[in-house]
Amino acid sequence: MSGTYTVPTGRPEAARGEKRSASAIVAAIAELGGESGFAVKAPRRVEGRVEAAALHGFAAALRMRVGFEHLSAISCVDWLADGEFELVYHFWSYRDNCLVSAHVRIPRDTATMATLTDLWQPASFFERDIHEMFGVEFLGNEDLEKYILTDWKGPPPMRKDFVSRDFAHDHFTYKNYEPSWDEMIDGGYYSGGQNGGQA
C-alpha cells in the first residue's frame, strides 16, 4: 500500500459515547471477527496475538469501529532463539482509558511488515527507529532513513546477534594501562597520538 495516502484526521465515530470496561472491550474486539485470542491482562490492559498480514486491517477496524484512536508506540523484541522478531503495537483509547497491545511475530531474517503510516502519521517515527535498530523493513513507508545513528555503517546494533563489546574492541583502541617494557619505552603508556592509526 505505497503511494501517497491521506491520513484520516479527527475523532472516529466509535470513540464517542460512555466509558466501557476492559471485558466489554474484549467482547467488542471479538465481534470484529478474525482474531479471538484477546484477553484482559490487567484492569486497563487488553492483550492478544495478531497475524502479521491481518494487522493492518485489525488496526483500522480497532480505530474506526472500536474507538482506539491513539497508536502510542510500536516496540520490537528480538527472540534470537525462536529466530523471530515480536512487534508489539500499543493502541490507546482516551474515552475508555484502556490499552490494547497487539503482538505480531515476524521471521527474523526476512523481517518485513506493512506500514501503519497511512492510518497514523507518527507511526513513521516508530518504524524508522525499529528499522534503524533492528533492520525490520516496513513496506509502504518511503522515508526510512536513519536519524539517530546518522554516520553508522555497521549492522543494526540492537539485534541480539550484534555484540557491542567486540565491535568496540576492534574499532577503538583503549588506553594500555599495563604497557610492556618496550611499549613503555616508546611511550605506550602515554596514550598520545603515537600508537597506530586505528581510531
Add this chain to the structure above:
Amino acid sequence: MYTQALLLLPLVGFGVAFLLQGTVKRSPAIVKTWAMLGFAAIAAVAALAGAEIGTLYEGPTVFGSVLTYGLTDLSWWFVLLIAGITALTTVFTLGSLRYADDYPMYYAWLFAKVFGMIGLVMSRDLLSFFIMWEIMSWATYLVMQQGRDESRKAAQGYLVYAISAGMILLGGVVFLRTASGSFEFAVITKFVAGADLGVIITAIVLVLVPFLIEAAVYPTHGWLPSAYASSETTMTAYLSSISTRMGLFGLILFVFNVFGLDVIDRIGISAHLNLRTLLLVLAALTAVLPTYTALFQHDAKRLLTWHSIGQGGYMLLGLATASTLGTAGGLMHIFNYMTYVALIIFSIAAVEYRTGTTNLNKLGGLITRQPVAFLGMLFGIIGLAGIPPMNGFVSKWFIYRSLILGGYPFVALAAFIATVGTIMSVYKLIHNTFLGQLPERYNEVREVGWVMQLPIWVLMAVVFATGVFPGTILQWIARIQVELGIAPIAYTLGGVAQEAGDLNMMVITLVFTLTFIVGAVIFFMGGKRRIVSQYDNYAAGHFLNKDVPYNFNYNFYSAFDHIFEKLYHAAPVQSTERNLGRLVATVGEYIRRFFTGQINTYAAYYVAAVIIALAFLKEVL
C-alpha cells in the same frame, strides 16, 4: 553675457535632446554625449557667471511688464548647486542608463527641469518667478513619470500637489499684483511694509504655503516618497538632492528678501509665539516623523526618500531660527545634504546596476564585491548621520547651537531625536546592503565601471573636504547672509570662532587621524591575523554552507516595530490624503446627478432658473 547663456543653454539642450529621442533605440551614445556636453557647458557657464552678480537683464514683456532676471549671491549659490549636481548625475547616467529605450526623453526632460530651476532661481520679478515655477513643476512631473507604470502613478500624485501649490501661488501673484500695482520685488516690499495686518497675512499664506508643499514640509509630504522612489535610481538621486530645495529657495527669497524679516515677525501673539515658531514646529515634525518612518522601509530608495523629507526639516529648522548660526546651518545643510545623499544613492545605483534589486531583505555581504560602492556609501552615511569628520556634522552643529541658545529646547530635542533615527536607519541601509553574509547568487558581482565610480570618488572627496575645511563653504554663506540682511557668520577655515565656544574641524580631524594611527599601532602589535571565509563562523556548533540562510536583515529594528506598529500602519497623512480624494470624487458624483438625463427635469430647471433670475433682479433693482 553668461547670465543669458545660463538660460539659453538648457533651452537649446532641451530642443536637441527632444529631436534626438528617436535615435535612443539604435545608439543611445549620441543623446548621452549631447547631454554630457550640454550639462558640462552649463556648469562651466555657471562658474563664470559669478562676475555678473547684481546686473539685471530684460526679458520679453508680458502683460505690459518686463520680465527681468539676473544673478544675486543667493541665486548664484543655487545655480552652482544645480549645475554641479546635474553634471555629476549625467556623468553617472552615462554608465548606469542601460535600458535607454525605456527612458527616451530622459535627458530632454532633464534639460527642461534645469531650465525651469535656473530660471526660477534667477527671476527678479514676481511674474517671471511664477512662470518659471510652473515650468519647473511641470518639468518635474514629466521627469518623474518616465519608466514603469508605478512611476506614472506616483507622478500623478505629485502633479495634484504641484498644481494645487501652483494655483495657490497664482492666487498670491494676482493678489499681490492688484494690491501693489506691479510685479517688481522692490515695489512689493515697499507695499507689504506699509500694508495692514490682514493684507500681510493673506499675502504670506498665499505665497509661503506653496513653498512648504514643494519643500515637502510635514503635512504636505505625502507625494514625495512614492514619486522619488519609483523613478529611475539616478533620477532619485537628482530629485532628492536638489528638486525639493526649490521650495526652500522660494521660502528664503520671500521671507528674507521680498517680505523682509520684520514683516514676518509682526504676525504672531508674542516675540516667542509667532509665524517663525509655527515654522519651527512644522520643521521639527518634518525632521522627526519621516525619519522614523524610514526605519520601517524595506526598499533602499524609499528609505532615502523618507530621509530627504527629514533632512528638509533640518534645513527649515535652521532657517526658521533666523539667527546668524541658524541660517548659516540651514543654508550649509542644503549643500551638505545634496552631496552625501547623491553619494549614497549613486552607490545604491551601483549595487542595483550589478544585482538588479534594491530590496534590503534580499541583499547582503557586497562589501567584498563592490568595495568602492561601499566606501561611497560609508562616507555618505557618516555625512547623513552628521558624525564628524564629514560635512553633515558642521551644519547640524550650527542648527543645534542656534536652537539651544535661541531658547527652543524641545525643538532642539526633536532635532536630536531625528538624528538618532537617522543613525539607526542609515546603519540598517549599509548593513543590509554591504555587510552580513553574501548570498550565493551575488558571487560573480563585480565593481561598476570607472564612469560610474568617478562621481562617487568626486563626491567622497567633496564630503570629506568640506567636512574638514567648512570655511570654504562658509565664505559663500556669509556673502549670502549679508545679502539677506542677516549678520554674517564669523567663520574660520576650520569652522567657527565665537565667544560661546567655537568649532574647529581641522583640529578634530587631526586628533582623529593621530588617535587612529595609535589604534593601528596597537592593532598591529597583536599576533598575526588571517582572513577567513564567511562560512567559518560561530553558529553554536552548526556547520554553515551556502544553503544555510544566516543573515539578519528582515525586521531589523524589532523593538521599534513592537512599539510603533499601530502608529506606522495608521499613517495619518496618507489616510487623510486618500479620504480627501474620495471626498472630492463623491461630491463630484452628487453634482453630476444634477444632469439627470430626463427632459422633464431639464424643463423644470429652465423655469426655475427664469423665476430665480427675476427674483434676483427684482431685489437688485
Add this chain to the structure above:
Amino acid sequence: MSDKELTQRSAWETVLASLKKRSLWMLHYCTGCGAVELPPTMTSRFDMERFGIMPMVTPRQADILLITGYLSVKTLKRVILIYEQMQAPKYVVGFGSCTINGGMYWNSYATMKSLDRYLPVELYLAGCMPRPEAIISGFNSLIDRIDRGEANSWKDYYENYEFYRKNQEHTFGDIETHRSIADDAQYYGFVEVTK
C-alpha cells in the same frame, strides 16, 4: 613537543607566561552529566574567578575547551568544529572518566573511547564526575603548566594533524569546516614551511 621550547625561553616569554596564566576563559561543552559540577565551581562556593577563570560563550573568545562527558559520533563532529574555531593557545580539558577511556560506556559502539585520539588534550580530570575541588586543583595545575610554558599540546594538533584527521575520518567521514589546518599551520609558522 620539541625539546627546544622547554628549556630556552626568553625572559620576556617567562614574564608574559606568568601574566597570561592569570586569565583563562573557559568554554564548557556540557555533554553527558559533567555540567552539574560547574555551577558550584563558578559561583560563591568555590569561585574559580579568583584564578581569573571565567565561563565564555563563543569558541572565538575561549582558551579552555572543557568537554564534560562522553562523546558520541554526532557530538564529536561539533566538538571538532568548535575546537578548530578556537584561537591558539587553546587547552582541551577532558572532564571525567568518559573522556579518558570511555568510562561507563566503555563497551558502547557509539561513544568515543579516548579523547586524545581526536584532539590534543592538555589535562584530564579523573572522576566519574570530579568534584569542584578536583576541578580547581586541575585548573591550578594547568595554570602552573602554562606558567612553566609546558602547555603546548595545541601545537601538536598542527604538527600531527594527519593522525588526528585520520582518526576523525575513521569515525564520521569528512566534515566541511571551511578551513584548512595545514595552511593555518604554515601561515602562522607552527610548522616549518615544507613547500
Add this chain to the structure above:
Amino acid sequence: MNSGIGLIVWIIAYPFVSFFLGVLLGGYGRKLTARVQRRVGPTWIQPLFDVIKLMTKQTNISHGYMHDVAMMMLVGGTLMTMYFVPVPGFHYFSQFGDYIVVMYLLLVPPLGMALGVGQTANPNGSIGISRALQMLAGYEITLVMTFIGFAMKHGTTSMYELMKLQQAGGPATWGIFAEPLLGIAALFALQGMLNEKPFEVIIAPHEIATGPMTEMGGKYLGMMFIQHLIALPMELTIFMNLFLGGAQSWVEYVVKLFVLFTLVLVVNAVYGRFKTDGALRFFWKLPLPLAALGVVMIMANGM
C-alpha cells in the same frame, strides 16, 4: 599642563593614565560584583591580565579589511573623544569642540564597531548592533535633554565653561543639586550609556552569544577591551563634569570616579536585564519626562 612642553607630555601620557584608571575601575567593578554575590572575585588588575592574554593570542581570525579598520576606528575614536573631555588640569582641546561635538564623537566608536561586526557576517552580532542602536534612542535622548536644559540655563554649550561655573559656585550649584530632576534623569541615562545590567541587553550572553563580540577573538576582543577600559573613566568624567562640578585636583577626581562607579555597579549587580522594547519604554516613561519637566522648570523661572 595646558601649553608648551607640558601639553605635549600630557598628550602622550594621557592615554596610559586613562587606561590604567580604566583597569583599576574594571578590576574594582568585578571585585565589587563578586563581593555582592558573596564571592572572593578576581584581583584588582584582572582586566590588565585579560587584555595581555587577548593581545598575545597567536592565531587571530578576521573577516575582512573593514573588520580590522573598524577595530582601529574603535580605539582611535575613543582616544579622540577622551582628549575633548576636560580633566583636572587639562582642557586644551575643549576650545575646539564643545559638548555637542563630544556627544557626536561618542558615536564614532560604536559606528566603527558596528561596521566591523557587520562584516563578521554573524547574525548574533547584527542583532546585538541593532539592539545597541535602539538602546541609543533610549538613554542618549534623555542625556541630551538634560544637557539642553543646562546649556540653556547657562547660555553656553561648552562643557568646560559649564564645569567652571559649577566649580566657582561650589557644591550648591552642582548640576545634581541645582537641578535634581535633570540629575536623576542623567543618572538613568548614565546607567544606559555604560551598558550596565538593567540595560545590558546588547551583550545578553545566553541569548545572542555576547552580541557584537560573538566573532571577536584574540586581539580583536583585546582591542574592544582596551576601548571599554578607556571609555569607562571618560563617560564617568562626562557625567561628573556636567553634574558633579568636575574636579580641581586629581584626588577629588579619582574619589568621585569610584563613588559614581560604585553607584552604577551596585545597581548593575542586583538587577536583571530589560528586553529592548522594555528598556525603551522604561526610558520614555520615567527619565525622559523627568528631564523634560526639569527643562520646563528652568524655562518657567526664567533663563
Add this chain to the structure above:
Amino acid sequence: MVSPMLFIIAPLSAAFIMILFNSRVIALGLSLLVPIGLAWLGLSWLPYTLGAAQPILVASIPAPLGIPLSIDALGAGMAILVAVSAALVVLYSSSYMKKGHHEVRYYTVVMILLTSAFGLVLTRDIFNLFVFFEILCISSYILVSWEQDGAALEASFKYMVLGSIGSTFLLVSIALVYRVAGSLAMADVATALATAPRGYVAFAAVTFLFGVGVEAAIFPVNTWLPDAHSSAPSSISAILSGFVIELALVVAFRVLNTAFAAVDTLPLVRVVAIAGVIVGEMAAFGQKDLKRMLAYSSISQIGIMLFAFSLGTQAGAQAGLQHLLMHAGAKSALFLIAGYFIVRTGSRLIADYAGLGHRMPVSAALFGFAALSLVGAPPLLGFFTKFQVLSAAGAAGGFTAWLGVAVILFGTVLETVYLFRVLRVLFAPAASGSPARADMDWPALAAVALFTALVVFGALLLPTLSQMIGPMADGLASLL
C-alpha cells in the same frame, strides 16, 4: 472691396449647389473652399473695421426698411475664428466620416450652420437675430443626431426640446421689446428701452438672456450639452464646443450690454458663471467616458469666459475674448483627437485606451499639449489667457470676483487631475506586444496639428493680438 454680404450668401449658395450635384468630391471641395475664402474675406475687412464699424447695405434698401447689418472689429474677428475652425473641421471630417454615409447632406447642413453663424455676427436687427438663431439651432439638432444610434437620437431630441423652449422665451422677449420700441433694429430698441419702466425691461432682459442662454450653455440651462456633445460625431462636437456656444455667448452679451443696458444683469450672470465653473469641473472629475468628460470641461470653460465678460470692465472683456480663442483651439483639438481614439479602439471609455499612447504616439502627444494649454501651463497660450482673466477679476475687485478667482483656481486643479489621468492611461504599458503604429490619417492629423499649433505657439501672436483686442472688446458694448 467685396461686400461682407458674401458671408451669408456664399455658404448658403454652396449648400444648395452641393445638394444639386450630390457628389462627395464637389461637396468636400466646396465646403473646404467657402470657409477658406470667407476667412480671407474676414482678414481683408479686419483693418477697416478696427477704426469704426462698417454698415452694409442689403440689396441697396435704405435704413428704415432694409435689414440692418454691419461688420465691426468683433464681427470680423469672430468671423475669422468661425471660418478657420470650420475649414479645419471639414478637413478633419474628410477622413473621419465614413465614406458613402450620405456625406453630402452632412456638408450641406454644416454650410447652413455656417451661414447662420455669420449672420448672427453681422445682424443688428433683433428679429433677424432670432431668425439666424433658429437656423443655427436646427442645424445643430440635425448634426447632433448624425450617428442615428439610440444615444444620438435621444440627445438631439432633448437638445431640440430645450432649444425650442429657449426660442419661445426669445420670441416673448422680442415681442415685449417690439411693443415698446415699435421697430426691430437694435439701435431703436436700445433708445426705446432706456425710457421704458424698469420691471418691464428686466423681464425682457431675463427672458432674452435665458432664451439665448440655452444655446450659449449658461449654467442652469445647459443640461443638454453633456449628452449632445458626447453622442454627436467628434467633428460636430468640436464645432459645437469650438465656436457655436461662444458665438451665442458673444451675441447674448452684445445685446445685453446695449439693448438691455438699463438693467444691470452682470451680478446675476457672474453668479451663474461661477456656478457653471464649479458644476462643470466637479461633474467632469468622476467621468469614465472621454467625450462626456470633455463636454463637462466645456461647461466649466464657458463658465470662465462668462465670468470674464460679467466683470463689466474692458480688461474683463479682452481676457474673455482671448480665453475664447484659446478654448476654441484647445477644446477642438481634444475633441478631434478623442474622435480618432474612439475610431481606433471602438470604445468611449478611458480605461480601454490603456497603452494607446504607444500605438498613436503623435496624437497622444498632441492631446498632451492641448491639455497642457487648456490647464494653463506656461509658456502655452492657455497660461496667458487664464492669467488675464484672473488679473482682470482681481482688478475688478469685490467679493464675487475673488470668489470667482478661487473657484477658477480650484477648478484648474481638478481639470489637471482628470485630464492627466487620461494621459497616464494612454501611456500605461501596452497589454499586447510591440504596438503597431496606427496614428490618425494625414488630413485629420493636419487639422489637429494646426489647432494645437494655434494653442502651443499662440503666445507668439499675443503682441499682434493685443492691438486688435481693444476694438473687439468695445464691439461687445456698442451696436454700431
